[in-house]
Amino acid sequence: MTSGDSDLYGSRVSTTEPTTWSRVTRVALPLVMAFVAIVGSFGAAGGQKDRRAADWFMVLLLLVGSLSLYWLRQRPVLVLWATVIPTLTYMLMQYPYGPVIFSFAIAAFTVLRMGHRLAGWVGILALYVGHVLGRLALGINEDGVYQVLLVGAFFIVMGFIAELFRGHRDRVMAANKTKREAELRRAGEERLRIAQELHDVVAHHISLINVQASTALHLVDRQPEQAGPALAAIKDASKEALVELRSIVGILRQSDESAPRQPVAGLDRLDHLISRTSMAGLEVHAVIHGEPRPLPTGLDRAAFRIIQESLTNVVRHAKATAATVRIQYGEEALVLQVDDDGAAVSGLPTEGNGIIGMRERATAQGGTLTATRTPTNSLRITATLPF
Numbered sequence: 001m002t003s004g005d006s007d008l009y010g011s012r013v014s015t016t017e018p019t020t021w022s023r024v025t026r027v028a029l030p031l032v033m034a035f036v037a038i039v040g041s042f043g044a045a046g047g048q049k050d051r052r053a054a055d056w057f058m059v060l061l062l063l064v065g066s067l068s069l070y071w072l073r074q075r076p077v078l079v080l081w082a083t084v085i086p087t088l089t090y091m092l093m094q095y096p097y098g099p100v101i102f103s104f105a106i107a108a109f110t111v112l113r114m115g116h117r118l119a120g121w122v123g124i125l126a127l128y129v130g131h132v133l134g135r136l137a138l139g140i141n142e143d144g145v146y147q148v149l150l151v152g153a154f155f156i157v158m159g160f161i162a163e164l165f166r167g168h169r170d171r172v173m174a175a176n177k178t179k180r181e182a183e184l185r186r187a188g189e190e191r192l193r194i195a196q197e198l199h200d201v202v203a204h205h206i207s208l209i210n211v212q213a214s215t216a217l218h219l220v221d222r223q224p225e226q227a228g229p230a231l232a233a234i235k236d237a238s239k240e241a242l243v244e245l246r247s248i249v250g251i252l253r254q255s256d257e258s259a260p261r262q263p264v265a266g267l268d269r270l271d272h273l274i275s276r277t278s279m280a281g282l283e284v285h286a287v288i289h290g291e292p293r294p295l296p297t298g299l300d301r302a303a304f305r306i307i308q309e310s311l312t313n314v315v316r317h318a319k320a321t322a323a324t325v326r327i328q329y330g331e332e333a334l335v336l337q338v339d340d341d342g343a344a345v346s347g348l349p350t351e352g353n354g355i356i357g358m359r360e361r362a363t364a365q366g367g368t369l370t371a372t373r374t375p376t377n378s379l380r381i382t383a384t385l386p387f
Contacts, residue, residue, distance in 0.1 A: 034066035044098035051096045061086040065103040080107045080123045092134040112162035266300035283322040290329030302361040310338035310381040336383040
């Protein structure tokens with residue numbers, strides 16, 4: 001049973017560990033109310049000689065109603081009735097007017113505020129109707145209609161005040177729930193973004209390392225003097241991958257320690273990306289149309305990662321020697337296109353994690369991404385990212 005669930009008695013049982021303050025309050029409330037009820041009733045008895053004299057049964061009724069408040073949070077509906085019965089009995093036995101009503105008022109108020117509206121109003125109505133009918137049955141009429149109406153007005157006002165508090169409580173809970181859902185949604189989106197970053201960083205650099213390692217293995221026996229550049233490229237690619245991975249992991253850990261961080265990936269690093277990819281044996285050409293301009297961080301990063309992943313796919317899957325990256329700065333959108341000169345299996349391209357991730361990046365920016373075949377049967381990635 002979770003916090004806020006209702007048991008068979010209509011009670012909402014909390015499974016959370018009570019705090020020290022709540023435990024103190026739980027014990028102090030019934031004791032204080034018992035003291036106030038007994039002392040107040042005995043004090044009131046001195047000025048009400050026409051009422052029944054205070055005795056042990058009056059004390060018993062006051063103790064039952066007051067001490068039952070100890071279980072108010074765990075069994076609110078049962079506690080409400082545990083205050084209704086002794087309060088009604090006290091009133092019909094014509095004991096002195098006093099603070100006897102306080103325990104019932106606290107129980108009814110709490111029941112209504114916790115959301116047990118039917119039980120709360122039934123308890124209020126039961127006490128009032130029981131009081132009116134009991135007076136008629138016992139022939140008690142010295143107080144007159146005015147006293148009866150005053151008691152009824154008190155109950156109605158108390159009930160509506162409790163309803164106002166309940167409404168406020170429900171609105172606060174709804175607002176907190178909405179806020180929590182929004183936080184969870186943002187956290188999910190951030191996890192997806194970081195997962196995409198990890199995929200792009202790892203896939204790109206591992207692909208370059210794999211190509212350079214293959215080249216080094218091919219040259220180490222035949223032309224060992226030419227294996228050096230390939231090994232140096234592996235070292236640089238692995239170092240850059242570690243730096244980027246450490247930066248991303250640092251975000252996940254939310255640590256304040258100073259870790260080396262790369263600049264935010266953007267199109268200003270396009271030349272560096274092309275240089276790294278060219279070292280893997282893929283000749284990359286960049287063609288810019290329009291006037292380059294500063295881009296929003298999210299769009300700039302998405303554009304860079306889409307180009308990076310497209311080139312990674314060419315290195316890993318296409319039998320290509322060259323690729324062309326076209327960037328067009330339009331009036332309303334940034335258009336990216338990556339082509340290669342490799343041959344591929346005919347038909348629609350198979351969408352793996354790379355293409356899916358690129359499409360998610362484009363969609364997150366309100367754009368689109370398509371993967372199609374060119375007339376030479378190579379793969380073409382086209383992304384439109386609106387400004």
